[in-house]
Amino acid sequence: MKRFVALKVNGEEYDIDIEPNRLLLHALREDVGLTGTKEGCSIGVCGACSVIVDGKLVSSCLTLALACQGKEITTIEGLAKDGRLHPLQQAFLEYGGFQCGVCTPGQIMAAKALLDANPNPTEEEVKEWMSGNLCRCTGYYKILEAVMAAAHNKISSDFQVKHERKTAKIQSLNVYKDS
Amino acid sequence: MAKTETFSVVGQRVNRVEGYDKVTGGAKYVADIVLPGMLVGRILRSPYPHAKIVKIDTRKAEKLRGVKAVVTAEDTIKQGWGAFFPDQYPLSVGKVRYVGEEVAAVAAIDQDIAEEALGMIDIEWEELPAVFDPEQAMKEGAPLIHEGKERNIAMTLDVERGNIERAFAESELIVEDTFESTPQWHCAIETIGSVAECSPSGKYTIYMNTQTLFMARYRIAAALGVRETDVRIIQSAVGGGFGGKSCDDNNAIVCALLARKSCKPVNIINTREEEFLAGSRPRVNMNIWAKMGFKKDGRIRAKQLRIIADNGAYSGKAPAIAGVAALRHDTCYKYSDVKTQAYLVYTNKIPTGAFRGFGNPSAEWAVEQIMDKAAHNLGIDPLDLARMNAADPGYVSPHGNRVTSCELRQCIDLVEKMMDWKGKRAQKKPNRGLGLACTVHVSGKRHFGDYDGGSATIKVNEDGKALILSGEGEVGQGAATAMCQIAAEELGLPLEDVEISRADTDMTTFCLGAFGSRVTYVGGNAVKDAASKVKQQLLDTAAEMLEARQEDLAAANGKIFVRGSETRSVTVAQLARARLFRRGGAPIVASGSFDADSVLQDATRYGNESGAYNFGCQAAEVEVDPETGQVKVLKYVAASDCGTVINPIGAEGQAEGSVAQGLGYALIEGLKMEDGRPVNPNFSDYRIPSMRDMPPLEHAFADSYEPTGPFGAKGLGELGMDPTAAVISNAIFDAAGIRIKTLPITPEKVLKALKAVSNQEPTRKVKLKADG
Known part of the structure; x- marks a missing residue:
């Protein structure tokens, strides 16, 4: 019997309709739609499905989604903020x-x-x-x-990723007028 | 020899071009792809190692609510397929030959229903006697696995160069021994998977995590009985390949069959257990008897090998792998007289296939231990023995491999220095020892027809950015970044202005794909060729616009400028638009290609496998605990000759990662089977190295330049794991006087060997460590 479960993932609320035995891994990937969390071994050994629930690292392939109601779930998609990487x-x-x-x-x-x-x-x-x-x-x-x-904070302070959104300049088709 | 050439993008430590997507969870792997109406496909696998299928009844399964298609061999053309021998079927025809073989499959609206339906397929079996050991399988009267394959022999190889009898007669030391490797699995963290759809007009589109798209298309089309272009393969992000995703398995074909029958998109993602049972084709396990003759001064005089290779139930790439094990190492040292025999033998186990090293790790596990034994017997430092026999530029192996660039001696020197080899040898500590081994690998291999080439197209878009269209594919190894660097270097563009497409058989030209350490060398050369043609178009148009002579023009920083008066310049974006937006305009686009100057092996196996050969030397310092048999690697050093390093971050990663796989092979890995059934097909029972298993590692690249490579580069990816197992075993011998001859080197084996030594030679008893 499916039931509604409210999951709070990366600060956002999701109401999903799932079987009580639904694993957090599959709920995140298939019901919430965040596929950054991966399935590697399905038995809690490889760590590919690691997420953070209420500050604790868990294997989402061993965790029931139902058991995470009311908890703060953080996935890889929740780390970059305002276009800046963690x-x-x-x-x-x-x-x-x-x-x-x-x-x-x-x-x-x-x-x-x-x-x-x-x-x-x-x-x-x-x-x-x-x-x-x-x-x-x-x-x-x-x-x-x-x-x-x-x-040790040994990462570049001026790190620019080329994927950062830029305002595109509308370019003239006439190349001789282009600056 | 290094060439003094200055590069602006090549050789820089650049970030992965696809890196942002990977660190944010945005990269789309095949398991992340969902198409509207997509069904879940599951496969019914054989529980028997060898059995006749008397009858299959799928009627009950078809009637289960939610099931949209059930397929068996009746839905196929029942024609065999395979890389070299067409001996396997997408779904079993008449009989099964290993546990895990695909017999039938179901597509349903969800996984639970699909799995329930599998249980409702009725099969009447008739078990057949099975054989699991290749030496047993070769005996008269052993169960026959394939009709017409007498004594289960899939392939034999028997090559003699020079006069082996005379060479052994002229040898002053002869060393021989037998070694056995271990069945190692790729264990990519992502399993094999596919998403397939079939249009009403009959065209298949398959999203796959394959590392060889066009070879996959060729084989899938053959298995489905359609033309190659009736199948479009689009590469998803690939979560690790190591040879295991070169489409020698049936996942994508079965997925396509279900998509056709259900008229819906279907995905099949292997579970981890399926991956061990019938997914990536594990390393061909080998039993190798090796005998070598030496002169007193250490020069190699003769070498003889006899290899029995466990093919498993179907052939895949094992025939080529057995050939590499038999012949490749003769390019590492200077050999004159060699004899090698290999038997590839069918058994009722998972088919074996390509895994990083491609036969080389098994062969080097044997040959490099013989070298070490010889060094100890001759009283020569193993490092000096390797150096004395090392190949040089211009060396031609007895089988015709022609060495162009070769810095093996430099690699040996680097290892000596990084390990403080002589210093440590002079002050030997109890239970500690040093070992080393050398290796050679190819940069691409000519064995698919008489072709070892690649191609690429580059177009310059209206915003001045270049897009590479390449079908080689990124599997995680960093090929996309290296290709972008090569194109940027040639075009004088900043790296940010070069992009690369995903590999797609409908959009990119033919490429053999990622195997044989070939992509940077072959694919990179094709990209460079395309870029140089694109650059010519840029120069043509720039000469017009700047009213200058072409020979006075140069490209840098996204501009073409007149040498000497750099203000007279035009941007690549301006050029792209000027060439396009005018009467009779055309886009800037060009295709390039490259085919290595290698020679296909003839019927006697004489040829020249590759356009360039990569070399390496590795050494380890180990400590053997005499009480527990534990082997601790105290320090590992490796030196690689891969020509010019295109991206040091990527290249170091390749070297480090392959050493890790080599250490796994040496010390912990291997699938255990009982009566053809895997007993440890999961990550808790089949262990791969974790972070705390890794020893301190020092790695260096030789100063090297390959004249036929793109900006001097050649292959690297496989080099690092080829010699590793032998390195560890040789170090253990130095530490404790024991020679382990079967992989993996477990503490049990070490303890047993230590006991045998102490019983035999009480004077050589290993002392217990003072600190326990």
Whole structure:
């Protein structure tokens, strides 16, 4: 029997109609429509589905959506604010902390949960914490570097992403009048 | 040798062109694609390793509410398909040959209904005797897996160059041994998946996470019995490939069959268990007997290999992989007399196939341990033995591979320095040891017909931005960024002004795709060729507009200017519009192509596999715990010769990631099977390295320039994992005097070997560490 569930995701309320056994992962991806959270192993081992619920890192493939009513859920889509990337996202980009990118949302959410609780972790603490997030591409070196860089604010202050919205100039078709 | 050439975009540490989408969760992978009315497809798989299908009854499943299509072999043309041998079917015809094989499939309005329907398909089976071990399968009287394949042998290879008998007779040291590798899975964090639709007119559109679009189109069209252009394949973002997404499996074909029958879009996304059972085709497991002859001074005189390769139930790319294992390493060192025999043998297990290294890691696991044994027997430092035998520019292997650029010696020097090899060897500590191994790989491989090429198109849009249309595909390896850098460099554009399309068989020209470390070299050369033609068009128009001679013009920063008076300039945007918006105007667009100067192997396997060869050397320092058998990698160093490095961030990532996979292969990975049934098909029982498993790593690129590569670049992606397992085993021997010959090197095996040594040679007993 389906029922209405109210989920608060990235600060917005969603009313979704789901079976009581619906996993948070599938509710986010299919009912809320936020596909940034990924399914990797379906048994809570790989960390690709990591999201933050009330400040705690959880595997959304092991969490019932129903159990998250009234809680604050943060997904990868909730990190960039006002067109600016979260420092962790920027660090992953600048330090090459991803390749195929499919584990990346989970890696960034895990790192965020760590830095929220422990803003100045040692390298060993990062390694231990992040070992719940598998990556098959990078060998983890650049992920570690990115997390440490974000923790120590070693990211560019003037970082510009080419995807940032710009006002397009209407260009004349007559090239000789173009400045 | 490095060439002094200054670049503005090539060689810069640039961010991934698709990076913003990936760090924000915006990149669309195949599981993220939803089409209106899309159904969920699920596959019924064989529970038996070898069985006849007497009868299939799908009537009950078809009647279940919500089921829109059920397909079996009756919905197919029942013709075999495959990369080299057409021995597999989209859905089993008459019998199944491994656990997990696709027998039937259902499309339904949701997953629960689709899975319920699978359970309602009635199949009458007749179990057949099965065989799982290739050596058993080769014996007379073993169960026959494919009609007409006597003794289950899919392929044999038997090559002798020079005179092997005389060469061994002239050798002063002969070393031989047998080694066994491990069945390793790709374990890309994203599983294989497809979204297919079939238009009423019969055209299929398939969104796939494949790494080889055009080869996928070719095979899917053949399996469906339609023309190639009746199938359009669009690449989604790809969540890791490593060879496993080169379309040797049936996911997309079954998805297309369901889409055709239901007249609706259908997706099939493999579960993790399905991925282990019948998804990405795992590494071809090999048993390798190797024998090598040396002169007293260390020079290699003779080499002989006998390989028994486990093909699994169907062939895929295994025939080419067995060939690489048999022949490739003869390009790494200077060989004269070699003999190699390989048998590729069918068994009732998951078909094997392409995985980063493509036969090379298994072969190097054996050969590089023989090298190490020889070094110890001869009393020569393994590093010096490698250096003495290393290939040089101009070397031609006994099988015809022609080496152009080669910095293997420089790689060995770099490893020596990074590891402090001589210093550590001079002060050997108990239970600690050093090991190394060298490797060679290709930059593309000529084996699909007599073609090892690529193509690309570049158009310059009216806003001055260039768009590359390439069918090679981005699988996470960074190809898109490297290609944009190559085009930007050639066109004198800032990187922000170059974009790349997604690969799409209807929109991009033919490309073989991402395998064989070929995309930067072959695809990059094609992009460079297209860019140089586009640049010519820009110069033609600029000469007109600036009233200057073409030879006086140069391109930089998005402008064409007159050398010496740089204020006389015109922007690329102005040029694009000026050329287009006029009577008889035309867009700026050009296609480029490249076909490597390689030679297809003849019937005796003589040829020249690739246009360029990449080399590397790696070393490890390990500590063996004599009480637990645990092997701890204290430090890992790797040096790679990949020519010019186009994007250091991407290239380092390739090197680091492949070493990680190599360490997994060496120490922890492998699918276990009982009677053909996988017992650990999930991420908690099949472990891959995690962050805390990674040792301190130092990596360096050799100063190198490949004259035939784009701006001097050649391949890199596979190099890093080829020698890793041998490196670890050699270091363990140095540490504890034990030689592990089967992968993975588990603590149990180490302990057993330590016990055997201490029973045999009490004088060489390994001392317990003082600090425990």
